[in-house]
Amino acid sequence: MTLRLYNTLSRSIETFAPADGKTVRMYACGPTVYNPAHIGNFRTFLFEDLLRRVLRLHGWNVLQVMNLTDVDDKIIKRAHEQGKTITQVTEPVVEIFHADRRYLRIEDAEVYPTATGHIAEMIALVERLLERGIAYKADDGSVYFAIDRFEGYGRLSRLDTREIKAGARVAQDDYTKENAQDFALWKAAKPEDESTGAAWDAPFGRGRPGWHLECSAMAMKYLGETLDLHCGGIDLVFPHHEDEIAQSEAATGKPFARFWCHGEFLQVDGTKMSKRIGNVSTVSDLREKGISASALRHFVFSTHYRKQINLSGAALEASIEAVARIGEFAHRLAEARGGTRELAAVAETAELEFRTALDADLNAPEAVAALFTFIGQANAELNRKGQDVGSLERARATFQLMMAVLDLEPRALRFVVTGDGVSPEPVAEQGLSEVERRQVEWAVGRLRDRIAARQRREFGVSDSIRKEVEEAGFAVKDTPGGTVLERYQ
Ligand code: AMP
Numbered sequence: 224m225t226l227r228l229y230n231t232l233s234r235s236i237e238t239f240a241p242a243d244g245k246t247v248r249m250y251a252c253g254p255t256v257y258n259p260a261h262i263g264n265f266r267t268f269l270f271e272d273l274l275r276r277v278l279r280l281h282g283w284n285v286l287q288v289m290n291l292t293d294v295d296d297k298i299i300k301r302a303h304e305q306g307k308t309i310t311q312v313t314e315p316v317v318e319i320f321h322a323d324r325r326y327l328r329i330e331d332a333e334v335y336p337t338a339t340g341h342i343a344e345m346i347a348l349v350e351r352l353l354e355r356g357i358a359y360k361a362d363d364g365s366v367y368f369a370i371d372r373f374e375g376y377g378r379l380s381r382l383d384t385r386e387i388k389a390g391a392r393v394a395q396d397d398y399t400k401e402n403a404q405d406f407a408l409w410k411a412a413k414p415e416d417e418s419t420g421a422a423w424d425a426p427f428g429r430g431r432p433g434w435h436l437e438c439s440a441m442a443m444k445y446l447g448e449t450l451d452l453h454c455g456g457i458d459l460v461f462p463h464h465e466d467e468i469a470q471s472e473a474a475t476g477k478p479f480a481r482f483w484c485h486g487e488f489l490q491v492d493g494t495k496m497s498k499r500i501g502n503v504s505t506v507s508d509l510r511e512k513g514i515s516a517s518a519l520r521h522f523v524f525s526t527h528y529r530k531q532i533n534l535s536g537a538a539l540e541a542s543i544e545a546v547a548r549i550g551e552f553a554h555r556l557a558e559a560r561g562g563t564r565e566l567a568a569v570a571e572t573a574e575l576e577f578r579t580a581l582d583a584d585l586n587a588p589e590a591v592a593a594l595f596t597f598i599g600q601a602n603a604e605l606n607r608k609g610q611d612v613g614s615l616e617r618a619r620a621t622f623q624l625m626m627a628v629l630d631l632e633p634r635a636l637r638f639v640v641t642g643d644g645v646s647p648e649p650v651a652e653q654g655l656s657e658v659e660r661r662q663v664e665w666a667v668g669r670l671r672d673r674i675a676a677r678q679r680r681e682f683g684v685s686d687s688i689r690k691e692v693e694e695a696g697f698a699v700k701d702t703p704g705g706t707v708l709e710r711y712q
Pocket residue numbers: 252253254255256262263264265266267455456457458459486487488489490
């Protein structure tokens with residue numbers, strides 16, 4: 224089976240395979256670590272997670288680099304305002320990024336290089352561009368890239384529709400989408416750069432790297448001069464990726480990336496959100512609302528990566544329901560002792576549909592549909608109580624393969640509450656954030672109130688407490704051993 228992907232460079236869907244036939248060398252632009260990443264950023268990182276899992280489904284190794292932009296205009300501004308160094312600003316944000324990413328079960332990239340850890344590589348790249356006469360030092364002390372000295376400038380973003388202002392200079396990292404201008408590779412040090420620890424010595428003057436330069440230098444260091452795949456959100460096409468191509472290709476004379484893949488935006492529609500979900504924006508907001516990683520993954524994968532999604536309460540509620548069905552099915556498959564012969568046939572068809580959908584430019588919504596068709600048909604077969612163990616194993620393998628890519632099976636954290644207390648005690652080691660731990664403690668307290676209410680035969684009170692706890696994002700189950708409190712991830 225062949226994988227077909229939309230390549231922004233050619234504006235068409237092409238067959239993808241790594242250049243060496245074995246390892247996909249993939250670069251994904253990572254977060255600028257001055258604020259915790261929002262769900263929009265994570266939509267892009269989830270698209271990249273899906274992509275790497277599909278690449279592995281094809282049997283290729285993946286060598287993925289995701290940079291952490293830990294020096295840029297916004298970070299320096301924040302550090303300056305707070306009287307901190309840039310590292311003091313970025314370090315806690317990097318921690319939060321990884322915690323959020325792990326919560327969402329976004330697989331680890333192989334390398335997470337930081338910009339400040341690769342200043343030498345960036346300086347070397349600027350020197351190469353200066354030697355080739357493509358970069359120049361301006362009277363403001365900064366080094367700029369002369370876009371009219373690089374023939375391919377504008378190929379990715381189809382710049383012919385924009386105004387080219389060669390010689391007009393822009394020092395910000397992220398500039399207007401309409402005008403292409405000579406952009407800063409290296410920015411002369413200002414007092415706030417010095418005071419925040421964002422200035423380095425270079426042969427062409429003390430200063431700091433521009434954002435675009437950071438990615439070119441780190442991508443080529445870890446992945447070589449021509450990458451298989453470079454991805455990011457759609458907003459990065461211009462200027463960021465256009466400028467990455469210019470710097471890299473002007474220095475090496477080789478194509479920088481064979482494929483450019485961009486994910487569309489997630490919009491937040493505050494007005495249409497349900498009370499339960501509220502105005503969510505970060506992963507920790509979602510966690511506080513009891514929205515599982517599985518539900519968010521389902522929500523994101525229910526729309527094709529090249530289409531916009533609107534974050535709405537109704538859609539998240541639907542995803543919560545959908546992943547609960549997946550959880551029930553997983554449980555049923557695990558408990559079953561055998562299946563009908565037809566179960567194997569159902570699994571085989573579902574797997575083919577699943578792979579076909581993903582191979583067609585990562586059509587995740589169709590892959591999710593294939594999963595639910597499988598669940599429906601397999602449930603019907605399991606109702607028939609067959610004895611065939613091989614058939615059951617086949618169905619389990621199909622489900623496992625689907626989960627290896629989509630990873631939508633909810634994981635339950637389980638606590639048993641009795642009149643005497645709770646087991647186990649909620650602790651951070653269970654993967655609970657600080658807020659979640661406090662929420663579990665609150666829910667345990669409420670369930671103990673409920674046990675007391677039931678002993679007083681106040682069943683109306685008992686029911687309303689149950690509802691209150693469920694609305695906070697927990698599942699409540701009464702068992703002979705006590706009340707089971709579950710939280711899904
Ligand atoms: P940044 O931290 O701003 O450099 O962005 C990190 C990644 O998130 C980039 O790939 C952006 O393109 C992407 N991104 C930013 N906002 C959104 C959004 N609302 N929806 C999807 N991706 C986004």
